[in-house]
Amino acid sequence: MHTDLVAALDIGGTKIAGALVDGGGRLLVRAQRPTPARQDGETVMRAVAEVLGELSGSPLWDRAGAVGIGSAGPVDASAGTVSPVNVPGWREFPLVDRVRAATGGLPVELIGDGVAITAAEHWQGAARGHDNALCMVVSTGVGGGLVLGGRLHPGPTGNAGHIGHISVDLDGDPCPCGARGCVERIASGPNIARRALEQGWVPGPDGDTSAAAVAAAARAGDPVAVASFERAAQALAAGIAATATLVEIDIAVIGGGVGKAGDILFTPLRKALTDYATLSFVRRLTVVPARTGTDAGLVGAAAAALTRTPDVTAASR
Template identity: 55%
Template sequence: MIDHGRPVLAVDIGGTKLAAALVGPDGTVLRRQETPTPAAPPGAPEVVGAALAGLLRAVVAGDGRDGEDGEDVGNGGNGGNAAPAAVGVASAGPLDVAAGTVSPVNIPAWRGFPVLDLVAEAVPGAPALLLGDAVAAAAGEQWRGAGRDSAAMIGIVVSTGIGGGLVLGGTPYPGPTGNAGHIGHIVADPAGEPCPCGATGCVETMASGPAMVRWARGQGWPGADARELTAAARAGDPVALAAVDRAAGALACGIVTVAVLCDLDLAVIGGGVAAAGEVLFAPLRRAVATRAHLGYVRRLRVVPAALGRDAGLVGAARAALGAPAGSAG
């Protein structure tokens, strides 16, 4: 039985960063740390595993730097050093919820990796639950962020990859295997580039941060990363603007496809690339409006995430707590 008066440990695993936080029953982030995801070749899962285990132990113990400046984050204190009541683990996918394993496309060292076994060893005695990172981000935004007024939404993480999570009828919908909402692998261009998932022309091959940079560099743009690219687009660089427009079109294709199928009223966009602001959101809204022909789809709104880098952590905490949609804890 989970003690709903105690904080839970929330974990967010992605190709770029590993993050963990103690989160209070009301969704307040009490203590948070993150570390870059180590580069590890296939066959060396222990490299990433050791980094994650160390991060979890540090957050539970209160060791190391919290937030950006070494102070406790949030308004609820530091959560103490007691063991968390439960652990919610959000991971990039694909994943197997029943087996407790993950095979993130952007972490090649992890294929069928038993992440819940690792969590049980690092944080003994706390029940753990696994869900997709984008499902967690959507749940977090619907609980405490930009989706509080929506009963049918998709939360999308645009970063190293592109993930999506659905909230239907006010409840997160992970699907039977935990992989529902995987918008990054909807095919936007059947004649496009091969995708690491094995398909061709997926949204992720055009709209992720690395994909945008790869295309722009192929057009002669000299920059190195997505942050530089979006800054160049804001400054009016034509190649950078074209790369963002191309990405917005692919992402809009995925959003409208899901909205047609699931009767959505909201798309909440987060992740590192989404931090670009209106340089991404303006062409994205135009592209969605161009493709939204059916009346019920035209009501769809596209908004930025409100919780920033904490969305997945808040959603993972919600799952660990078993908090109902829209509740206070």
């Protein structure tokens, strides 16, 4: 049997996307369903099964040798379960077993969504050619993943590199995770917006209070908006510097909605990094925006499945 493709799933609180992906990272067939995030776990699984059903209807399906899943977390790759914060019906849901059953026993590789985007950026994006990298997603939350020694480093449960929950402010605000002063509590989009509003930022006539609106105000010179992005940049810089000091990365890639803010984020971030990344071996660290777009989750899930397929295809012959 010729298996040169993988099936990829990208599971989030808004949508469940699927694709058949080739060894060059091209998405050949796509399927998508909205995530019934407020429904019970079986209803959510039905949406996943519909996406897989649509993919398996393609004549290319027979060439798929494995399934890669990037899921909102926490995930537990060692147990094959997912408990996405924004999908309450799934708590320790046995997603790997269910997807294996739905695909007639194909091998399944599960990683968190931050690790998936890291895999995509290392394979196709801004971290390409770098053997040691941190890739971050800064949006509603702050996630991330690591490439160490040229390989994706998901860790035993698939959550390594979760930079959003490094504490960078010991006496900071309580974070929903239970700790204090986490990077996410300072640098995520909703927290950038919350802080700007608390400090007296007034949204425009359209009433938009998103981080993107704060970024627009910052570009127009609003000092409160500028300050909220500077504070986020400082938190990100501290987390990135801590990571670089621990594992010697030479590039940090930032994606997600907040990553699209451009110079409003990157200028203060690069400046703050010089304050935190002071040791000789972390001074050469560069920080760049992500290059892979909305398909990053699918591309990364495919990358995770492809890197494990040599033994898989041998076993399935």
